[in-house]
Amino acid sequence: MEKAFIEQVRSFNRAVTLGTGALNDSYLGRGRPLGQARLLFEIGHDGSDIGSLRERLGLDSGYASRLLKSLEADGLVAIESDSEDRRRRLVTLTAKGVSERAAYDALSDDLARSLLDGLSTGQRGRLVAAMAEVERLMNAASIAIAAEPEDSRDARLCVAAYYKELDERFEGGFDPGNGGYAGKPAEAAGVFLIARLHGRAVGCGALKPLDASTAEIKRMWVAPDTRGLGVARRLLAALEDEARRMGMERIILDTNRSLLEAQAMYRKAGYRDTGRYNDNPYADFFFEKELGALAG
Amino acid sequence: MEKAFIEQVRSFNRAVTLGTGALNDSYLGRGRPLGQARLLFEIGHDGSDIGSLRERLGLDSGYASRLLKSLEADGLVAIESDSEDRRRRLVTLTAKGVSERAAYDALSDDLARSLLDGLSTGQRGRLVAAMAEVERLMNAASIAIAAEPEDSRDARLCVAAYYKELDERFEGGFDPGNGGYAGKPAEAAGVFLIARLHGRAVGCGALKPLDASTAEIKRMWVAPDTRGLGVARRLLAALEDEARRMGMERIILDTNRSLLEAQAMYRKAGYRDTGRYNDNPYADFFFEKELGALAG
């Protein structure tokens, strides 16, 4: 890695903590400690239960309880037991809490505006564009890929989203029951990978062993709002690593003619067209790739 | 200001506090509280006195004293009285302190590297470029311009740097004693503006009343490493505002043929060429601008 790149990242870091340190003071400036302000923000318009608040902010149960109590004492939130499960407690913003939140919002807007204020119109446009680029790429960098059980909640959600998209994009729709997509038990244990962005599942891919030396890639999917970040490329590379680890020598896969980006990506990743190897009625193109030795 | 711009700034802010929140954890991870680690970083290679450390980090004197004491107890810094002013105390890093700092540095590098690691080569280049752009423009935005006494320390430093640069750039050099640059007392009180970036003086400009309706701009200078951020443009606009406030109707100025950027900037700001109005031997071009009404 180039030294200059690392230096630029660190320098950027210093600059934004100086510059947006001030931006984060929007949490302050209303005489409330940060912890309380963060909670106030995390309670959505429709309220939420204490458990999910705690999880989202990573708070200790006792700590969260006390913070909420002080917000309640200030008349900003109302806390009441969930009628369905009376152990659970629901937090909602009171009218005063809503306006307090709006005040924080206004403060935050003012600070953002004051940052832009000192700039010419051209500079403003360039700053905003560069910020969007940094944000996108930092998101791309913080995507983590890990194997998960194929029947976990997020795995099922990803696959459902995948099927839904296929149904929308294929001419004539898509039925998972057709073409060997459902049920058929795998010969050997496969791998199901999930890509996560800040905890949220934004992509998946499965590797299914066909015989001792060949595995098939299935269910490659990336959430629409996360495309263009290289998630698919990384999922593919991770699946290939898994395959090498399993002793596979060759990966094959099929895809539909309407999935143009997928075809381009596979070709770019070194996959070559090959002949039909199954009777999947949705498959129009077939790819294969010989795996080299395990890197690292 | 466009709503979308403000939203992008706020979204960027959230993204980087999430992403570089992790980067700032480099301050942690070595079992030392943040305050101590920040101090360790602020003490340069050559040490510094407690006062300037306090000022740079914005610490209370008692707090700073205690933090330094605990660093001293850990054998990381040495504190001794300044031989020139024995009230003042000088802090230097011990060998152990230097290596501890290096450890923090390595941690910081690792975190920066891990941010870049998840990206492709192309993405890396784009991220680093966008970061540099954001940094530059955030610096541009945080430049503050204010009037200061012409004989303040920073004012004198700026003017000295200005003269030095003229001497380097003019064919045949530049002598402040020549051409009415020094000494000559102003008819009425003028204004001296200094542009500061995070406290550091990075530019200056003076306004000198010539008669009841005409003022002259002199000593416009921007630090070389801060050029291209629009500092001069903003200084010029601020000087024009000052002139309007003083009831002036017209601004004039002269400049040397070697200062091409300056000529371009004046022309772009609405200045027109005019005839020689003084006997300054260094002046090759003369500009003037009629001031409109005071805005705002």
Place this chain on the structure above:
DNA sequence: CCATTTATCTGACTTTAGTCAGATATTGTG
């Protein structure tokens, strides 16, 4: 030389943030 200013230190204090071990109430399970 004396009063004032300046630079730092000390003691006493507060607030924020966070942890941990139980206590309490409610719900699900055999």
Place this chain on the structure above:
DNA sequence: CACAATATCTGACTAAAGTCAGATAAATGG
């Protein structure tokens, strides 16, 4: 229904961060 699991609360604690009022010692200005 007893028992375990879950969701939250309470009490008792700690560490970090910061504030404030003097105390102390050295330098400065008349």
